[in-house]
Amino acid sequence: MIVYWLELKKLLTSSAIWGFLAACLLFNLFIISNSRDEYADYIGAASADTGVALDSSFYEKLSHMTANGEQASRYLEWLKADTDGAADVFEGYETRPVAERYIAAVGATGYFAQAMRDKYAALQNVVDKKAENDESLTLYFAGATYDRHQLLFDTLTGWLIVEGSLVAVLLALLSTGYEHIFRTGHIVYSSKIGRRVLRPKFAAALTAGLGAYTLLALLTLLYYFGVNEYGDVWRSNVSSLFNYRVDLIAGTRPFVTWHSFSVLTYLLAMLGMSAGMVLCCLLLAFGIGIWVRSSYIAFLVFLAANAVCIAVPVQIPSGWPIGPGVKYLSMLSPVWLWLKHSIWFTDGDVDIVWAHFETVGLCASLVVLIVFCLLADIRFRKRNLA
C-alpha cells in the first residue's frame, strides 16, 4: 500500500500535469462564457414556477406569469409561443423508415441489414412506451433546447472526454516511463517488489487519471451550472419534443433514448460513460507505456493507434466481405465511441447496428484493453532490461 501512495505522490507532484489541467479548465470556462443564452436562462428560472410537465397545470401557471421589463416580456411571449399547442412527438412516430434509409444509404445486406431492422424494431417499442407516458411533453428549454443540450452534452462533454483522456494518458505514460526518464529502472526492478511495481503504478495512474477527470468535470460543471440557470429543468426528460437530432440521412428526428432519462440522470449517465472512456484511454496508454520505454514515443504510438482506429472503417472498401463487419466493430472502439458521444444512449446512427452501442462498446473495449495490459505485464516480466 505504501508503494501505491508513493507512486501516486510521484504523479501528483508533476507540475506539467497541473499546468495542463489548468489550461483545460481555462479553455472550458472560455467555451461556457461564450455560449450564454438569456432566453434559456429565463426558461430555467420560469420552470421553477411552472414545473416542466406540459400539462394543464403548466399552462395555467404560465398564463398567470407576469414579466418585469421589456426583455422579460419578450421572453415570456416566446415561451408561450413555443409551448402553445405542444403535441407528443412520439405519438404515431415510426422508426422503420429510419432503418430503411440507413440500410439503403450504406447498401447493407444480410446480417447487418437485419440487425439494423431489429434495432429499430426494438426502438419502436421504446417509442410506443414513450408515447404512452407522454415523455416528450416536457419543457426542457423549449425553443432554446437544442443549443443548450448541444452545449452541455456535445461540446462540453466532448471536450471533457478529450481533456480527461489526455490527462489520463499523460499520467499513465508518466507512471510507466518514470524510471526510464530518471534512469532508475535498474534499482527499481531489481528491488524486492521488482517488476510487480507495475501494479501499484497502475493503481496510482488509475486513481490520478480518474481523479483528474473528476476534478476537471466538477470545476467545469460547477461554473457551467453557476452561470446557466436550470431551475426545475433538471427534471425534464431529454426526449422532450423540443429536443431533436439532425441527421443527414434520416433527416431531423426526435431525440430517442433507450431508457427514460431526465436531464439530471442523463448527465450522470454521460459523466459515467465519459469516465469509462477515460479509463479506456488510460488502459491503452498504460499498456503501450509498458511495451514502449520512451514516454514520448509511447504517446505517438497512442495517437497512431487511435488514428488507425478512425481510418480503418473509413478506408476499408465496402466491397470486401469483411468490410461491413470491420466497420461496425470499429464503431465500438473508444475513439469512435468518443466521436459519437453526442448520441450515446440513443439508437445511434447509420454506422451503428447494435442497440446500446455505447455500453456494449465500452464493456468490449475494457475487456480488450485489460487483456492487452495483462499481456504487456506478462511480457515485461520476461523482458531483458538492458
Next chain:
Amino acid sequence: MLAVNHVTKKYGAFTALEDIMIEFTRGVYGLLSPNGSGKTTLIKMLATLLFPTSGEILWEGMEIGKLGERYRDVIGYLPQDFGYYKHQSPRQFLHYLAALKGIDRSVASRKIPELLQLVSLGDVMDKKMRKFSGGMIQRVGIAQAMLNDPRILILDEPTAGLDPKERVRFRNLISELSKDRIVILSTHIVSDIESIAHRVIMLKDRRLFCNDSPANICKLLDGKVCETWEMDAVTRPHFPLTQRQEDGRTLVRFVCETGCPENARPARPNLEDVFLYVYRDQVM
C-alpha cells in the same frame, strides 16, 4: 552460496558471455576486466534484470528466477548508470526504495539516517539531490544498495566519480561489509580491488579467464616482470607495462617471457601487471 552454472548470454547473433561457471561464497569478489567484456551483462543477470540464454543462476540451490522476490530480497545492487530522482532529497529517495524493498517504514526511518551518515551524507540528507556532485550521488547509490542489509551486494563500477579519499573510505567500507556477505564488485580499475578482493574474476573473449585469489593470479607472471632504467638496451621480445618517473629518469616495467635481460632487474608482479598483460590485445 550463489552459483553461476554454464551461463551463456546472447543478444541475437552476438554472444556477450559464454559458458560462465562461478561460485560465490562469503567475501569480496572483484570482477576485473576491460569495458565491454561482459561484466555488466553478468552483473545484470545476477540482479535479475537480464535472463541467461542458457544455463542457470542458483541461490542456495534454487534458480533465482523461480525464487523471485525471495532472491531479490537478499540482494543490494548499485548499477553502473545509477539514476536518481533529482527533485528529491536522499532521505526521500531512500524511503521510496525502502518501500520497494519491503522494509517497514519505522525500520527505514531509523536506518536511512544511519546509512547516510555512514556514507558521509548526514548533513545533506534533506537537501535536493539536483546539485549533488558525482561522488555524492555515488554515495547515495551505495547507501541504497545497503538499505536491506543484503546478503549479496552487487556493485557495478562503484568507485566511478569518487575522489581518492572517498575511494579509500569506500574500500574500507566494503572490506568491513564483506565479513558476513557476498560482495561482487565490478571494475576495470585494479586498485579498487587489489587490496580487498578475496578472489578476482577475469573475463576474456566472452569466457571466464580466471577466478582465483589475487596472489595466485599474480603467479601467472612470476619471474617474467622486470624493471629497467635503460629500456633502449632491451633487445629481447617484451611487452611494456608501466612507466614511472624518478629523479628525471624513466623506470620502465615490462614482461619478458624468457626471463629478465641483463640490464633489467626482476620485479614482483602485481594485479595491474597481469591485467595489462592479459588484456594486451584489447582496447581499454
